[in-house]
Amino acid sequence: MAPDAPLVELEKVTFTYLGQEKPLFKGLSLRLQKGEWLSITGPSGSGKTSLLRMLYGAVFPLEGEVRVLGTPVDRRSRYRLRRQMGLVFQSFELLPRKTVLENVVYGAEILGWPPRRAREKAEQRLADVGLLPLKDRRPGTLSGGEQQRVGLARALIHEPPLILADEPTGNLDPANARNVFEILWELKERWGSGVVLVTHSRDLVEWSQGQHLELGRL
Numbered sequence: 001m002a003p004d005a006p007l008v009e010l011e012k013v014t015f016t017y018l019g020q021e022k023p024l025f026k027g028l029s030l031r032l033q034k035g036e037w038l039s040i041t042g043p044s045g046s047g048k049t050s051l052l053r054m055l056y057g058a059v060f061p062l063e064g065e066v067r068v069l070g071t072p073v074d075r076r077s078r079y080r081l082r083r084q085m086g087l088v089f090q091s092f093e094l095l096p097r098k099t100v101l102e103n104v105v106y107g108a109e110i111l112g113w114p115p116r117r118a119r120e121k122a123e124q125r126l127a128d129v130g131l132l133p134l135k136d137r138r139p140g141t142l143s144g145g146e147q148q149r150v151g152l153a154r155a156l157i158h159e160p161p162l163i164l165a166d167e168p169t170g171n172l173d174p175a176n177a178r179n180v181f182e183i184l185w186e187l188k189e190r191w192g193s194g195v196v197l198v199t200h201s202r203d204l205v206e207w208s209q210g211q212h213l214e215l216g217r218l
């Protein structure tokens with residue numbers, strides 16, 4: 001990747017789901033540089049999740065181009081690109097029988113890391129989200145905010161240059177939402193990563209002081 005290549009670049013992207021008449025996006029262009037923050041808002045059904053799915057190559061545009069980390073996203077490149085992304089979702093999807101630490105280590109196992117490195121990084125990341133003292137607990141014994149912080153530690157174990165988050169604070173009360181947001185912000189600053197955050201919170205959009213894309217009603 002060229003050092004000054006944007007992390008994300010959409011050029012005149014038009015996208016329509018199979019069987020739908022109207023395009024979800026038409027001529028959509030955007031650009032995210034290293035260390036930048038992009039908030040995406042819009043009503044339910046406006047295509048926020050679909051836009052993220054285009055960035056990680058789960059769906060592809062009809063026209064235009066999607067480039068991530070300087071590479072066009074296609075059926076072949078998407079797996080390599082995904083390994084450089086941290087994907088955070090609204091539901092935490094933690095494994096209930098594993099401990100908090102094992103859940104985070106699992107994020108590294110997917111990447112094929114050796115156990116020792118996986119454990120080391122998992123402990124580091126749990127410290128980053130303030131949960132190292134709870135590492136031997138099961139997810140079911142944690143609050144929602146704590147569970148999402150475990151999810152964050154797992155998704156970001158590899159210090160990804162690009163973080164994609166789909167309403168990660170959607171299930172949280174404002175205080176916990178703010179907390180998760182601040183952790184994301186701090187890690188972005190430390191690593192110089194780019195962040196694309198789908199959110200309903202006007203407050204978060206303002207706090208981020210980043211770019212803002214508002215998708216419209218269809």
Ligand SMILES: Nc1ncnc2c1ncn2[C@@H]1O[C@H](COP(=O)(O)OP(=O)(O)O)[C@@H](O)[C@H]1O
Binds near residue numbers: 018024043045047
């Ligand atoms: N796999 C799919 N096939 C057809 N239509 C879909 C599919 N996924 C989502 N849609 C439609 O695309 C629109 C946007 O969905 P989505 O991206 O999930 O919106 P948002 O995340 O903003 O709520 C909705 O009308 C939804 O019903």
Ligand SMILES: [Mg+2]
Binds near residue numbers: 048049050
């Ligand atoms: Mg959605």
